[in-house]
Amino acid sequence: MKRAYKWVAFAVCFALIMLMGVKVVPLQDRAIVVGLAIDADDEGYSVAAQILMPSDDDSKSSGYIISEARSETLSGALTKISEQSNLIVAMSHCNLVILGKGVIDRGAYYSLDYLVRNAYLSENALLLAAEGSAADILSAKTAYSETSSFYIQRALMEFGYFNDRTVRTIREFIVSHYTYNKANWLPVVTKRVAQSEENPGTSGGGTESPEGGGDEQYVFDFRATAIFRDGKYRFTLSEEGTAGLAYVNSVIEEGSVTVTDSSSGEIYNCYIVRSSAKKSFDPGSLTATVEVKIKLILKEVLSESDTYAPEDVEPSDGVSALISEKIVSDITEAFERCRAEGVDIFDIYGGFYGKGGAEWRDNGAENYLGRAKLEVKTEITFH
Amino acid sequence: MKNNILTARQYGILAFLLSFVFKFSLLPGLVAEAAGRDMWLVITAAVVIEAGMLAVIVRISALGGIEAIKERYGNVAYLTLAVPAIVLFTLKCAVYMSEVNTFTTSYLFYNVSADAVAVILTLAIAFLAVRAAKGIGRVAEIALWLVPVLILIGAVFGKIKVEPSYVLPVAADGIAPVASAFDRSLFWFFDYTPLLFFRLKTNESGEERKPEAARAARGGAAGKEGLAALKKYAPVIGGALGAVLIIPALYAVFVMTYGMSGYLVGNAFSSLGSFNVVNTEIGSIDWPAIVLWLCFAVIVLAIFAFSAGKAAQNVGLPLPVGVTVVAVAALILTETLFYNSERAVRFALSVWRYPLSAIAVALTAATLVLLEIRSKNSKNRETLSATEVNDETRV
Structure with missing residues (x-):
């Protein structure tokens, strides 16, 4: 009897689906x-x-x-x-x-x-x-x-x-x-x-x-x-600004950075294993800090003075400094170019407000974008 | 007829579902509109209050459940409580059903009319409700296994893209927006009330079955008793704790995902359940979340229908008749007044939310007070008669 009423319920549902205009679209x-x-x-x-x-x-x-x-x-x-x-x-x-x-x-x-x-x-x-x-x-x-x-x-x-x-x-x-x-x-x-x-x-x-x-x-x-x-x-x-935006807002797991040592003319190409950024904010001094952690593999060195096997080359501090400079430049390019147009591309308002709360919003937010300082720090490690 | 008994595990699961399911469809968008980034505070306050209410309902169950009112105070007192409860459950069922209809026709079957969905949904709800506590509890136990499946899919395919800073600052504009959002969302709170019509079956230990005097004579057993009670109610506490921890956490994730645009989200559960993934070939992976939410929604609606039917059954109306009347009434409301979720939401946000919330709270409070009074009176009477017996023996 109990089973019968299950089947009746099922049959009623099925009949309703059929009758109530359910159109099957192949x-x-x-x-x-x-x-x-x-x-x-x-x-x-x-x-x-x-x-x-x-x-x-x-x-x-x-x-x-x-x-x-x-x-x-x-x-x-x-x-x-x-x-x-x-x-x-x-x-x-x-x-x-x-x-x-x-x-x-x-x-x-x-x-x-x-x-x-x-x-x-x-x-x-x-x-x-x-x-x-x-x-x-x-x-x-x-x-x-x-x-x-x-x-x-x-x-x-x-x-x-x-x-x-x-x-x-x-x-x-x-x-x-x-x-x-x-x-x-x-x-x-x-x-x-x-x-x-x-x-x-x-x-x-x-x-x-x-x-x-x-x-x-x-x-x-x-x-x-x-x-x-x-x-x-x-x-x-620009391309540089786009890279700057990617460094701050994305987790990068591929791509490359190419830098040139202007004194020696050597060109270094590094493969990005992983790059991520952390933002921190000090609403009192209106300073936004972006810390980019990037792990690289040195893939290629073009040098007129000698021929290197890339795996034999231990990247010098100079190479790290050049890469750091390039990343800082890309991020700064994105920030400054946007700031000039009144665009807060890294949402630093959100950062200052998140930390400073209503006090900062009511008393310190005026022309925050024009007054803000952006500090970019990099931590470069080679794989 | 004891068709409302749930095991502690089933009780815990149903408690969790009652609190969870309809807080993750339209409500997040509505709370976000009023409270913005502080929406998780609103929901935290709600689930904490609800957890307190659940403790009261469990106590009521231990005192004999709401049907004990009928035994101890008579039909008039019982009906005074049961009739508003039936109205509350029917209206909640209708509004929530409208949410499910809109969700189904928006996300699942665009070529299916809302009428067809409502009718079929009503049948499913009524069928499950007629199967009473045993059926509802078992279905809930089975459906719960979809949760780990969903988590697994999210872990394997999902891409976590959240911005924790969106949650900050906390309550920058004070408590007023939070209170305002809480007030606005009242209709979706206090959903544990249907559990008043269920009874919790606990596995009492041999020690607990002994008379109170014998247990007291052992002395120093308070700690053990507390531990035993904790063990006995562990699944219920787990369900309530799950709701208190998971719901605000998911609301916080919602804020971190949608920032201040959260009010645009139609169904929070399916949006969060897509795990930020689209696949070139198969599209998005929100289907498991959609199916899970739909299963849970049917269970919760069946709980409301059963509770209303059970309230009527206690005064002689057969359960299938009561359930059918409530389900059909909900269907008629869904097809007329709450034809789409926008209409249902307008009703839920209207002044009606106050009397309906008041019914939920007052019903629970009145039941507890009445049962505690008669429980104490009967204990006093028992003590008195025991003393009289002793005096007579001495004489």
Whole structure:
């Protein structure tokens, strides 16, 4: 009897699922979006979605199409993509959103409302800025992957711990927007031709030319960083500044530092095993201290005076001093360049306020950014 | 009918779930909106008060449970307590059900209507509630094993990205924002009240089963008794302690993760449970957290439905009928007044939160006081009759 009422409950649930209009959407009826490019102009938004298309053959590879639509709003544009493709747009696999120059100029945060509200788009999806058109980046044929979005995701997720790039997710961008100064940043993605039809066989990191024509294949670069304040784009940070930002805000586990000894002309290249930073604050003297701990392996020495086997070379204090100088210079470049634009890129307000509390906020915070001192300390060890 | 007896372990698990589950859906965002970085202080105050309340409820269980009111004071007194409790549990069930509906249709099945989810959810809740304490307790024990699975997934795939400095400074603007956020969130607190309708079965040792006089005669056994009591209630203390430690800690992690943008987060548990990971091929890994939260939510809703049904059963209404009426009432409210979670939240934030919280607190306090009075009276009577017997023997 007891079992019967279990089965009745199960049968009722099943019948209800069937009767209450639960629509099963087969995979082939879904537009699985893996990357989104958003551009904007005076007339509204242009959204390009990179959609995976399952192939019918046995090649195991899946192709993709770029579907584009324009509308006043992002959700409107995506609805149009759904209409024109006769597919239901599925965002749960979209881990990449590229914002074009138009969107950035309009105000990046302003355009993100739909992305924040959309429960299916992961808050951990990568967010990037493009120098020009975002759709251009998304539709670029890449040299090392079939789909540009997977290529960029690999570059920033699996290789995002290099010191020449910063990585931002939607969540991180939103969180930074809610700091006191609303200082924010996004990595800038640019494309370079890796191989052209006219010059085949030069891929694999071979010849790369800044420009090309025809059916080129591209590689992407993330060495610049777009800086925002209060959601509005301010300027683009250089390669050095980007590295400075990475030293302070990321845990770096790969990459390299190259320094030149100006007196001897020797060039040293060191591989970064790991680098992390700790920030401390003294609200009384308005001093922010960044302590970078970096572990390196000396990989290469270029010297005119002699030829060294790298493993035989014991790095001298001079090399450490040069590397320290380089790191301090990169961090200072990021801080000062941003300070000049009124951007508190290292959230030193949060640090001073965290330590000084309401007393500091009410009495010592006036023009804190202009008055603050940044001290950078390094602790360099060789592996 | 003794269908409300839980083992100490089940009692501890249910206590933890009652306190935990609905503090991790919409509430973190709402508390963040009012208290900002001090949101963890708000929740610390709440869980500490709740732990005190749980101690009172356990004491009530030892005194015979809320149904003892009926035996010692009669039906009118019992109904005076039971009717507000039924109203409270039904309304809580409806508001929480609305949260679950919105969560399910937002995060899991976008092409499923909220109506379908609500109906199916009601069936699941009613089914579990009818299975009474034994069924609810067992399901909770089974579902709890998903927690280590989730932790394991987080440990293997997760990327810890927290900024501890977001928590500082603590209470920079004084206690006013914390108090204001506490006041605002009252609806989500005092959720141990349904445990009034459960009884805690403890494994008493042979020593404890001996008459009180015999135990007292041994003398110096106070320490041992204390230790035995601690052992007896260890799982319950564990559940309460777990809630007191884990909930504020996770709120602090929430602040460290979302900073001042926390109010934008729809469901805190699934957001934190994604462990900052996305995978190129499989997307995010928030599914285990979503499934876990959903299981826990059904258990908690079943506890509310059962407690309301049990309150009615004590005055003669069969449990399945009581549970069905409450579940259907909650469903109707969910389909009408609380059609989406925004409406439910508006209700929970309205002045209704005061009478509902007052019911939860007053119900517990009144039950304890009434049971303690009659318990002392009966002890006095026992002592008196024992003295009379002795006097008669002497004569």
